[in-house]
């Protein structure tokens with residue numbers, strides 16, 4: 001199923017002559033941000049695009065993804081293994097995400113509980129917990145890949161039911177998760193169920209920079225490249241993007257309103273060099 005979805009989206013994206021050059025520039029910028037010299041980044045990006053275009057004759061998508069990732073093992077960046085440099089740079093990303101959500105949860109007093117739905121390796125959850133004295137953060141994800149040193153509890157769930165009681169949490173975060181799920185409403189309904197009325201939730205989402213297939217396909221390729229080429233992961237990348245203007249309606253439908261604060265919707269722009277896609281922040285309140 002995952003491979004089928006991605007093959008279809010890759011086909012649409014890679015066969016569009018307006019998309020590939022833009023994605024190529026973005027891949028090169030990511031590889032340069034990792035530390036590769038521009039000429040090496042350009043030739044690596046072309047090689048990756050070429051392998052993805054010819055994935056069927058090269059053994060299929062998953063084989064090609066593994067082969068590309070394995071090839072990074074032979075590359076050094078300023079004398080250090082590229083994989084080690086990548087790992088360090090990716091873990092720094094959690095600080096950016098934490099800074100974007102933390103100011104909106106500062107009202108939570110010691111003893112309050114926060115859920116991080118789709119917490120990934122838990123680095124963001126951990127930083128948020130450290131930034132909110134006495135608050136307990138709990139993570140849930142469909143995949144379990146906790147990073148070393150992360151202290152918060154993380155539970156694996158089926159993407160449908162967390163198993164938490166109704167109205168357990170005083171607040172929540174869901175950062176860069178929803179576009180990874182084909183049934184966003186189902187995930188949001190579960191979040192609404194476990195948040196207390198009046199509880200605040202901060203959502204970070206990737207949104208195409210403008211309407212239309214080109215922006216959507218470029219966003220998909222960057223998301224795909226980050227999650228499945230630069231990480232040896234099996235994260236689903238179904239490209240389930242919404243335009244910024246369409247998110248609030250989805251939130252409303254499942255029981256969240258935009259929080260009554262001035263900056264409840266923020267265009268964060270391209271805020272991360274390692275994932276040069278457009279991000280938005282929505283601050284929500286669980287309807288009572």
Ligand SMILES: C[S@@+](CC[C@H](N)C(=O)[O-])C[C@H]1O[C@@H](n2cnc3c(N)ncnc32)[C@H](O)[C@@H]1O
Pocket residue numbers: 094097117118119120121124140141142143158159160174175176177180181187235236
């Ligand atoms: C790009 S990662 C983001 C991780 C983390 N929130 C962060 O910002 O660093 C997306 C995560 O969403 C998770 N995910 C996908 N579908 C999900 C679902 N239905 N419920 C919860 N998490 C899900 C994936 O397993 C992955 O860990």
